[in-house]
Amino acid sequence: MHSSEGGRGRGHRRPHYGPRRPKHNVPVNILYTDTGFEAHVFCVGFAKENIRINLTNDLIYISGTRKPEEEYPDFLLQEYPVKSFERWFELSEKVDQAGITAAFRDGILVITAPWLPTAQPPEREVKVE
Template sequence: MTGLQTLNGSARRLATAPTYGDPFSLLSRDFDRMIGSIFGDRATASKAVADGQEAAQTLLSPRIDVHETEDHIELSAELPGVEQDDVDVSVLDGVLTITGEKKSTRETNEGARVVERSFGSFKRSFRLNDTIDVDNITASFKNGVLVLTLPKVAEQKPEPRKIAVNG
């Protein structure tokens, strides 16, 4: 089991109304459901998005891959069209948060015939457990992919302590 739990994403959209039109939102929902099944029901929790922005938040929610080895967890987030300076990664109270903004290259959509690309801010959070060394997390950004390396704390195996027997 990895030391990572999804805190926000699309878990609450599992509710009653089916989602049509965007197959990626369905994949995101299924991914969050899978993460929830791995870490338990309390692992996924969607943050309510105010003012009807949930659809836009879904489209801008970065797609995440998580790979685990014996000594670290690697989290890769796809951020196409996002500049490195517009991405922020932080850890506070055991919660890793990726925030950013995809900015439009045009100031206005005047004269547009079709606009399918989405723009705006995004946020994705993960709860880290005690097996992650939060002081040594590293991040790199190349070709629109953010890669976070989360090293694990070296396991300290308890050694038996010799107790002198006095007579």
């Protein structure tokens, strides 16, 4: 299996575990519901104080920072990031941006974004002539 993120053809052999994940990204699962959507961001090892969520225009930016002086080993296999990350997603015009909330538990950041309420036409009776 080849990937743009590395693996073969670099002059050295390393164990092949599939495509390597970029070190600056974290995995995200997105779930759509009847009331909105949830983004579950894998932030294991990050402190809540070092995670930022910003809304700009129709984009949501998610970032996590670590102190640059922290030392990390040269992992043989690295499947979750240990360095700072940044992700962004475009929001649908159906999202109520004022209602977006976030919670951080057990290394998972859960961002909840409700849908805007849809205007329902007023109910009325139609007379049969």
